Amino acid sequence: MRRSSPSISDVARAAGVSMGTVSNVLNGTVRVSPATRARVEAAIRELGFVRNGVARSLAAGRSSTLGFVIIDLANSYFLDIARGAEKEAGRAGLNLLLANSDMSEEKQRTYVDLFVEDRVAGILVAANHGSTHDLHRSAPGVPLVVVDAPGDHSDVCSVVPDNELGGYLAATHLVEQGRRRLLFAGTTELVPVRDRLLGVERAVAEHPGVVLEVEQTGNVQVEDGRRVGDDIVLRDPRERPDAVVAAADLLAVGVQQSLLLSSSLRVPDDVAIIGYDDNRAAWDSAVPLSTIRQPGEAVGREAVRLLLEELETGPEAHRHRLVTCEPRLVVRASTAGTS
Amino acid sequence: MRRSSPSISDVARAAGVSMGTVSNVLNGTVRVSPATRARVEAAIRELGFVRNGVARSLAAGRSSTLGFVIIDLANSYFLDIARGAEKEAGRAGLNLLLANSDMSEEKQRTYVDLFVEDRVAGILVAANHGSTHDLHRSAPGVPLVVVDAPGDHSDVCSVVPDNELGGYLAATHLVEQGRRRLLFAGTTELVPVRDRLLGVERAVAEHPGVVLEVEQTGNVQVEDGRRVGDDIVLRDPRERPDAVVAAADLLAVGVQQSLLLSSSLRVPDDVAIIGYDDNRAAWDSAVPLSTIRQPGEAVGREAVRLLLEELETGPEAHRHRLVTCEPRLVVRASTAGTS
DNA sequence: TTGTATGCGTTATCAA
């Protein structure tokens, strides 16, 4: 039994050919006669040869893998982005490896550094808004694209979903369903939430007679939503909104739970509710939730495209830019009725 | 501006020392005089040198990264495993890279192959039960551990949660809460579910007077649970279970939703419900769900430990084995009352 | 179509 795995030169010797020939049949770029090809392939099989990607990328000076540093894998949105990125990468013959930075900027740096050291072909980073400052400085020479947050435009490309449009779509939908008193719930501490609210405001402004109220929440989790719901339940009917735009699905689920448990208000009859994200975590609410679906796959796809573009164009000829992806309205039961 | 990133020899020239010296300050294994160290470090900073991990692992003949091929990243359990694995790997100075096989055995193979080609130090594979046959054959030379499914014991190590124990814990808890008519819901097509049922049966057998009924479901999703709940609601009170052991959290959520919507049965007063997995997707049910928490982090940790063991012992001296991790009962409101 | 030889950027061995 051999100690280390066989190399190309072992294969060459076994097949009675040169290393170059073995390399040629492996890569298929240069023509090789069927006869020798067969001999080489037989030797490869016999020896159980597996090509060494490390030596490969060292010699070739390029790698065929992309690295994706993800801030929150528990969020299905980022998984969708990863899927989109993976597909687009596959089209270009590249593989996508993931690293979980788990909300930690330190781990984010560590993994970016790792990918840089490993000289991957390119790096994707899903980061927090505001934490993308010097990401590019960690990656000199390796193209890097910031995903889901606007990066420093002069140094990196970035891809973001159009949150303003999403808010607009949500509010417009509710108004078209006949709703007139809208309540927006969320915390405007978060930049994406702020953008969503802007879109809601634009939609409301387009429809005279429609009023909008904003309720700040501490966070955008289920418990925050429950508080919003409890508040609505306690109100005088004349003060009550007939529709809620939640800044996130979990928030919407909380609102819904609260209304349902109170048994006094029905969804959507009395209050329509729309969420945001189309998060898997909210797919199973009692009343199926209308929502704005994040363009996760598109974000991932576009990010890889930008990476490939930079890869082909070369670092200096490349102009960094921001690409925006459009979210989509998904109508389910929670807004389906007419008021 | 330089075309490619500076190498050790560039640094050596700039610092007026030899490559070996630079390598020594980089790795810190050999003593270097403070003076030259300072000169080298200055040159490194000045040139923006980043060490080349590819050449590094080629020359050293070893890599410091582990690869984890994950079957379903959308399931928070696997993310927990990844976290546990990452921590343990970190302790050994290794990095963990993830690949999403997304339920596809083909992608699983592809990524295992990729990791083998890249000569990672070791590979973790979270696989489907039954699909682990020839995984080791794809990875000659690279230690591979099967996670969450029993691998072919003679070829690989594997780590699994103790599903039988989990079932036992769940049923015992319910019996201790005074429940006497247990209903187990799930599909015994799935091996893990079958094991959980075995544990439930053992617990029931230990308590004369307690009866158990098994209701097969098509799958273990929320909708399957709703059907189970609907069935319970329609039953004659004397035929009705006072406790449900669901084979999975989502199933339990479905049961709960159905009972709650019916408004005729209360949880846990009339029917206690316990789930399985402690899946994040079920954290926000209306009545907080008691459950059996999967030992995700432990599974990941043990998997890496087995890998390290095989790495140190060497392939031939190493005996492959199966490690089992114990799940834990988590009591929340859905079983907290007394019947 | 196939063989030969050089270099990729490091580590590691052996001298100095």
Place this chain on the structure above:
DNA sequence: TTGATAACGCATACAA
């Protein structure tokens, strides 16, 4: 403590 140099396994340019 430091310097010189041979691998590591492959791609690739060039020669045959």
